[in-house]
Amino acid sequence: MNLRPQYHLRPSPQGLLAWDVRKLIEQAAAQQLQPRLVALSAIAELEQRYWFSEPGDEPTPRAIAEHMKLVEAADTAYPILLDAQGRLMDGMHRAVKRLVQGHPDIWALQLPVTPAPDFIGVAADDLPYED
Template sequence: MPGGRAYWLTQKLWAAAAGLPVISVAIADIPEFDQDCWFRGQAPTLRDVAGHTRRIMAADLSYPIIFSADGALMDGGHRIARAWIEGRTQIDAVRFTIDPEPEEVRSL
């Protein structure tokens, strides 16, 4: 999003993605898997890591991850991490052809 970062409510994003075709994506091909998506350049504390570990282990792999129209990850980082921990090389995904309007845009 030019000049800012877009945010969507997860349930609304899932509803907007319902009905999109599900594809299988190689985890190794997801750029965000090797990027700092959670800590915003700050060194994480043990509490930060533990909090994300809890979310990773609770992640429901029956939901596909969601990509924007330009291929950026919109939802599913914890599911990607869980799939990888479980030894999977592929994960189900959907991709918008036109992104839904964000709930909020925050200035960078």
């Protein structure tokens, strides 16, 4: 699977934490993690502000439509990725697709140890998005 550069972002007292999703997927593959079914109700991020959490990042109808295109295109054959505590690190569009389709669960890989972020204190717009 050839992925575009993308990041999992979390705010922290040290500034924004960013993980390169491609590296996370490589780590999961290297560890030969086995997928397991996870209840969508256990994914806390489905109940939280997620895509529209940055200042100026408003959930306009156009912005929602852009995410819905990504939801429709999401391939749920690929498991989502959870950190060691069960927090979502990759796969929100896939999780939303399963939710919209009325499914109660989704396949997931869970990292046994949450890796250190690739970037600390770098604004999302300043992360490297070119290969």
